[in-house]
Amino acid sequence: MSASAGWQVQRQLLQYLSDGRFYSGRWLGEQLQLSRTAIANHMQQLQQLGLDIFSVKGKGYRLAAPLQLLDxxxxxxxxxxxxxxxxxxxxxxxxxxxxxxxxxxxxxxxxxxxxxxxxxxxxxxxxxxxxxxxxxxxxxxxxxxxxxxxxxxxxxxxxxxxxxxxxxxxxxxxxxxxxxxxxxxxxxxxxxxxxxxxxxxxxxxxxxxxxxxxxxxxxxxxxxxxxxxxxxxxxxxxxxxxxxxxxxxxxxxxxxxxxxxxxxxxxxxxxxxxxRRQLYPQQAVRLTQGQQVIRGICHGVDAQGNLVLEQQGKKLAFHGGELSLRAEV
Known part of the structure; x- marks a missing residue:
């Protein structure tokens, strides 16, 4: 079975399971004209994608929570x-x-x-x-x-x-x-x-x-x-x-x-x-770039989007994609 065909089967399985109820492997196999072993294999692949699927003997398969697929x-x-x-x-x-x-x-x-x-x-x-x-x-x-x-x-x-x-x-x-x-x-x-x-x-x-x-x-x-x-x-x-x-x-x-x-x-x-939504208003923070650490009081951003920190009464502006901001602890 090709990857695309396999996914079509798995999407159909998820559509059945999306209500959060139990469905037996036998019933699912009958709907999709597949063996119970094939259903079990597809369920394992879905679990590898991060889906939380329960398997209970005598009951079948169930999602941990109801699911809505993008459409x-x-x-x-x-x-x-x-x-x-x-x-x-x-x-x-x-x-x-x-x-x-x-x-x-x-x-x-x-x-x-x-x-x-x-x-x-x-x-x-x-x-x-x-x-x-x-x-x-x-x-x-x-x-x-x-x-x-x-x-x-x-x-x-x-x-x-x-x-x-x-x-x-x-x-x-x-x-x-x-x-x-x-x-x-x-x-x-x-x-x-x-x-x-x-x-x-x-x-x-x-x-x-x-x-x-x-x-x-x-x-x-x-x-x-x-x-x-x-x-x-x-x-x-x-x-x-x-x-x-x-x-x-x-x-x-x-x-x-x-x-x-x-x-x-x-x-x-x-x-x-x-x-007005900033995470660290007037709080002590540290800004890191590699091994360099800069500490100061966070004053949000300026009109260009630069981060503004206050150090010893002076306000300094910082920008750059490699900077990381954290609260000082």
Whole structure:
């Protein structure tokens, strides 16, 4: 059986199991015209993707929690009129990598085009870290955009996307979230989402970029504890059950709206919106770059999106993709 055919079978199995009830291997085999051994093999492959599936003798198989699969038609019903296409994959290495490859191969993609995937085998965060994204437990979202003024115009862009995500979570789910410079979204002091922006183009010419957003939706606790090295949370903990298809469309709309505003105003118009949500207001923090450690009091960001720290009465601005910000302990 080919990989694509195998996945079609597994998706059908998940559609049966999505209600969280028990289904026997025999019954599932009859529906799909497969042996019970074949069903068991497919279940093992789904478990390897991070799905929490129980197997109980005499009862069959059951998901630990009900599951909603991403669906192109369901997403389209929530999209704004005239919105760019949203493509859905079941499994990929990285949604950011897939869109970057398409751009680098010369494919013309409209601004706002989105790619989402149920699972990533090589999801990435900052500094090349792995991003934990088990099947259907998070949102792996990447969107194409263009900047006519070149890479230099991207200053502060990750902060703008942070504001876009925060505003969506506040308006739609009444969550009081915080933003950590330069690319993380927190709730109750724990990481809820991350942002990774990748650029392709000239410093003074038209620049194409891919905006990656990973949101924890309903992570399996045991696997997450083994895979994530910092305090984390998810939307299920914060708000309970939610519609991931609606979330995809709403996230596209929020990012598009904020990016269009960013093109007109630059980052300065977002400075106050970021600072009122900052994670470490007037707190002692440390900024690390390799072996270098800089300590100071956090004053949020300036009009260019630089991090502002106070040291001995002087305010200093910092920027750069290799810097890491933490609270001083």
């Amino acid at each position: 192109s038609e369901a997403i389209a019903q929530w999209q704004q009129p005239g919105a760019a296409p949203i493509d859905v994959l079941s499994i990929t290495d990285s949604t950011n990598s897939q869109l970057m490859q398409r751009l680098q191969q010369g494919e013309s993609l409209p601004a706002g085009q989105v790619l989402v995937s149920e699972a990533q085998t090589a999801g990435r965060g900052r500094h090349g870290r792995q991003w934990f994204s088990p099947f259907a437990a998070s949102l792996s979202f990447s969107m194409v955009w263009q900047l006519e003024q070149g890479i230099q115009a991207a200053m502060g862009l990750s902060l703008v996307i942070g504001v876009a995500v925060a505003e969506l979570l506040e308006n739609d789910y009444q969550l009081a979230v915080q933003l950590k410079w330069p690319n993380d979204v927190y709730w109750t002091g724990k990481k809820l989402a991350g942002i990774l922006i990748e650029l392709s183009g000239q410093s003074d010419g038209r620049c194409q970029l891919v905006i990656g957003i990973g949101i924890n939706v309903q992570l399996p606790p045991q696997q997450a504890a083994q895979s994530i090295s910092q305090p984390w949370t998810d939307l299920a903990t914060a708000v309970g059950t939610l519609d991931r298809n609606r979330l995809v469309a709403r996230l596209q709309a929020s990012c598009t709206r904020h990016l269009e505003r960013f093109e007109q105003t630059g980052f300065a118009a977002f400075q106050a919106e970021f600072n």
